[in-house]
Amino acid sequence: MATSNASPELPTLRTFRPGGTTTIYAYYDGRTCPWQSSNWYDETLALGVASYSIIDGNTALLFDAGLTPAHGAHMLAHVRSLGADSVTTVYSHFHADHIAGASALRETKIVAHKGTYERLKKDAENLRNPGEGEGPSIDVVLPTETYEMTLSIQVGSITVELHNFHIHTADSTLLFIPESGLVFAGDMLEDTVTYLSDAEDLEKHIQELGRMAQLPIKKILPAHGCPDRIRAGGFDKSLIDTTVRYLTALSEPVEKPAAWEKTLEEVMKDDLAAGKLVYCQAYEGVHHENIESIKEIREENSAIDTTKSWDKQPDICNLSSYYTGQTINDRRES
Numbered sequence: 001m002a003t004s005n006a007s008p009e010l011p012t013l014r015t016f017r018p019g020g021t022t023t024i025y026a027y028y029d030g031r032t033c034p035w036q037s038s039n040w041y042d043e044t045l046a047l048g049v050a051s052y053s054i055i056d057g058n059t060a061l062l063f064d065a066g067l068t069p070a071h072g073a074h075m076l077a078h079v080r081s082l083g084a085d086s087v088t089t090v091y092s093h094f095h096a097d098h099i100a101g102a103s104a105l106r107e108t109k110i111v112a113h114k115g116t117y118e119r120l121k122k123d124a125e126n127l128r129n130p131g132e133g134e135g136p137s138i139d140v141v142l143p144t145e146t147y148e149m150t151l152s153i154q155v156g157s158i159t160v161e162l163h164n165f166h167i168h169t170a171d172s173t174l175l176f177i178p179e180s181g182l183v184f185a186g187d188m189l190e191d192t193v194t195y196l197s198d199a200e201d202l203e204k205h206i207q208e209l210g211r212m213a214q215l216p217i218k219k220i221l222p223a224h225g226c227p228d229r230i231r232a233g234g235f236d237k238s239l240i241d242t243t244v245r246y247l248t249a250l251s252e253p254v255e256k257p258a259a260w261e262k263t264l265e266e267v268m269k270d271d272l273a274a275g276k277l278v279y280c281q282a283y284e285g286v287h288h289e290n291i292e293s294i295k296e297i298r299e300e301n302s303a304i305d306t307t308k309s310w311d312k313q314p315d316i317c318n319l320s321s322y323y324t325g326q327t328i329n330d331r332r333e334s
């Protein structure tokens with residue numbers, strides 16, 4: 001397994017090839033400090049974050065742009081050192097920790113979902129001039145090519161497919177490699193659990209996880225997950241099931257779901273014991289924020305319509321029937 005040390009500028013960056021792969025590298029930083037709910041940069045370092053590359057011959061694809069321009073520059077220099085002179089970058093979605101490194105990748109072709117382009121264009125000025133304590137300024141680089149449903153890209157002899165799913169955010173891109181069954185999942189699947197970005201779309205997220213499960217997936221490489229598991233080759237397809245179980249527990253259609261009173265470690269104890277997930281204490285902070293997001297949405301919905309309350313909202317538990325894969329249609333809006 002090839003490993004190289006990071007530059008002095010990036011002391012905690014680990015570059016390695018996930019087990020079982022010959023053409024893929026992971027660039028992993030973080031999970032080296034405790035959680036503090038402050039800004040996207042500190043939170044991401046606490047959770048740990050990976051970008052990836054696929055290299056074949058003189059062609060390379062970078063999946064996500066890295067946490068900072070120094071990360072982006074490291075990735076580009078790495079694939080160039082291995083002989084790649086034609087490089088494409090793919091953004092998994094518009095969130096800052098996935099696009100912040102792109103100012104070092106201007107010479108690459110940058111591909112993203114149409115929704116990612118639109119959101120970045122709208123947010124560019126705010127990202128360039130963040131408020132105090134909001135994290136580093138970002139020099140946004142807009143995608144040079146967009147897609148809406150799916151897109152195939154050739155990386156040397158390797159065909160990769162980009163698929164849009166409305167999970168985590170509406171613009172999420174999953175990269176699927178049919179010949180190996182490997183996926184790069186961005187933030188749609190995380191270990192220890194998903195970060196509920198748009199709680200109002202929870203029903204959609206669960207439906208779309210069912211659609212994702214129909215792909216012949218063998219291994220999953222998430223953007224945020226245990227570095228040792230990624231180094232060992234990634235997560236099993238069961239990471240989709242654990243995500244559905246977590247979201248279902250959090251949105252149980254009762255006034256106060258039992259999961260709201262439990263730690264993340266307690267909620268996911270069976271999946272942790274089975275080794276499907278790896279416990280990361282920083283995710284207790286994510287769990288807390290997820291609960292708060294769901295509470296907020298329920299309160300908003302009740303305020304909009306006083307006839308609505310938690311017991312009138314969609315029965316998320318019953319949505320697990322979607323997850324059998326029998327009735328899932330392509331429900332994309334675009």
Ligand SMILES: [Zn+2]
Pocket residue numbers: 093095168187197
């Ligand atoms: Zn995200």
